[in-house]
Amino acid sequence: xxxxxxxxxxxVTQMGQEVILRCVPISNHLYFYWYRQxxxxxxxxxxxxxxxxxxxxxxxxxxxxxxxxPDGSNFTLKIRSTKLEDSAMYFCASIKRRDTDTQxxxxxxxxxxx
Amino acid sequence: xxxxxxxxxxxxxxxxxxxxxxxxxxxxATPYLFWYVQSPGQGLQLLLKYFSxxxxxxxxKGFEAEFKRSQxxxxxxxxxVHWSDAAEYFCAVSYNNNDMxxxxxxxxxxxP
Numbered sequence: 001x002x003x004x005x006x007x008x009x010x011x012v013t014q015m016g017q018e019v020i021l022r023c024v025p026i027s028n029h030l031y032f033y034w035y036r037q038x039x040x041x042x043x044x045x046x047x048x049x050x051x052x053x054x055x056x057x058x059x060x061x062x063x064x065x066x067x068x069x070p071d072g073s074n075f076t077l078k079i080r081s082t083k084l085e086d087s088a089m090y091f092c093a094s095i096k097r098r099d100t101d102t103q104x105x106x107x108x109x110x111x112x113x114x
Numbered sequence: 115x116x117x118x119x120x121x122x123x124x125x126x127x128x129x130x131x132x133x134x135x136x137x138x139x140x141x142x143a144t145p146y147l148f149w150y151v152q153s154p155g156q157g158l159q160l161l162l163k164y165f166s167x168x169x170x171x172x173x174x175k176g177f178e179a180e181f182k183r184s185q186x187x188x189x190x191x192x193x194x195v196h197w198s199d200a201a202e203y204f205c206a207v208s209y210n211n212n213d214m215x216x217x218x219x220x221x222x223x224x225x226p
Binding site for chain 1: 148156157158160165204210212213217218
């Protein structure tokens with residue numbers, strides 16, 4: 001069964017550094033998402049992406065965040081200058097059709113900001 | 115404001131006992147409804163979903179959920195819990211199946 005993959009599984013970085021989290025959505029999917037889950041808290045929507053542009057974003061997704069689909073397979077989340085509070089599990093998800101399908105989630109990348 | 119409420123932070127049940135996890139939502143229209151399960155350190159696995167039609171939906175691992183429009187609820191049930199069901203359970207809603215909003219989660223402990 002096809003699945004969403006994410007790399008790395010764990011990323012450790014220093015405060016102020018830039019990080020790029022990578023996701024490979026399911027190949028024929030058209031809509032892509034990033035969510036985050038701070039340890040012990042609920043999963044929060046960050047951004048959705050369709051047709052090479054952001055379709056929706058939450059209040060969390062400020063100017064420090066950006067997303068990109070640099071080629072036909074990868075979907076990336078960049079945090080320009082990480083803060084301690086960015087430490088969380090980041091999940092990527094994808095979907096083919098919004099009216100019938102369910103978002104498939106990747107295994108997540110744990111980001112630790114020191 | 116749109117919100118998802120899971121009133122129970124932690125539930126403990128005995129193995130073999132029945133289970134019901136509560137979920138209420140506040141949305142302007144009937145949203146898409148989901149239940150996910152998360153084991154420690156793992157990703158999110160979909161248990162079941164409701165988009166339209168029959169309000170009682172069956173999912174994987176013997177779970178079912180019932181959508182009650184009048185109560186704005188989508189409670190998850192299982193008739194007989196197994197020790198392997200111990201995990202965190204998240205209810206989620208989405209108005210347009212785009213930005214998904216999650217509840218705070220209910221942690222399930224199963225006693226032998």
